[in-house]
Amino acid sequence: MKPGFAEPVFDSQVGFSALMQAMARPGRIQRCQMLRDLPDGLEPAAAAALLTLADAETPVWTDTQGEAREWIAFHTGAPLVAEPVRAQFLLATRSMPELAALDPGTDETPQDSATLILQVEALDDVSGWWLTGPGIETTHRLSAHGLPADFLAQWNANTARFPRGVDLILCAGERLAALARTTRILEPTLLPENG
């Protein structure tokens, strides 16, 4: 078993600050490098995000197996659920669960919706999509590698459900960036020349 946060209070504060900045400025890349020694299959940013957010009162779904799954269960203390729809936080390391299959909250309590932490192959903010929406002054770029082919269709369906919907935290290595349910993704090909 590998250790979790060396300084549980301060490290989770750093993680919370990074997640808050990420959600407030969708697409801006934050760094989370508190966890260096992790079980196979887990990367620093995704593991730190889950350790920061999940506790005994938040059902967690994850596709990790073996040591990584035990590590999550031990250090978060969260109940691990088998069905993605029942989870409040999800950590996907291999393939993304269907966004439509996750808990979108209700119109009265949209804050109860699921948050998906997704480990992708790479993240950068100099190429790829153009993002717009609350928290983004004009547009912002973000590129994530390793997403399913129909990701944009799934994401557009997710934003259309507002105020319900799923929030997404994309993680690669020590980097993470968030897509809030209000964030619109514009494909480069659809953008006017000045974009």
Place this chain on the structure above:
Amino acid sequence: MITLETMERPAWMAVLARASAEEIGALLRDIPTLPTHRVIRGPEIGLTMMRGRAGGDGAAFNLGEATITRCSVSLADGTLGHCWRLGRDRRAAELAALLDACLQGDALRDALFTRVIEPLRAEQAEAACLTARRAAATEVRFATLATMR
């Protein structure tokens, strides 16, 4: 009679959780060096809600919160040891978790059991017995309908 053969892990964890760091440390002096360990979690201090039942069969109620300290360690071979104890003694929690891990392996089990666990258990049993005797001496039996029925 609790012996090495019949003593299960919960029993030695309970003995270790009740012993202070000084008591464990004093008994460990004759033990060959303990293996190196790595702290997985803690030692950290928190609160737990203690629940009770009136008369043993009433509805459960929250009695109050108690301070607890917990610690988990891992040995080089991956064996995990845990300790949750009342109070704020971090050193005792780490030591007890380390001993819990060592007691699961064969190398140190016999020595630790006879020289640490058994003396602690005897001491704690004696103290519990003394407390029970003192309490029993003050017992007042009320003749009520419930007991006379």
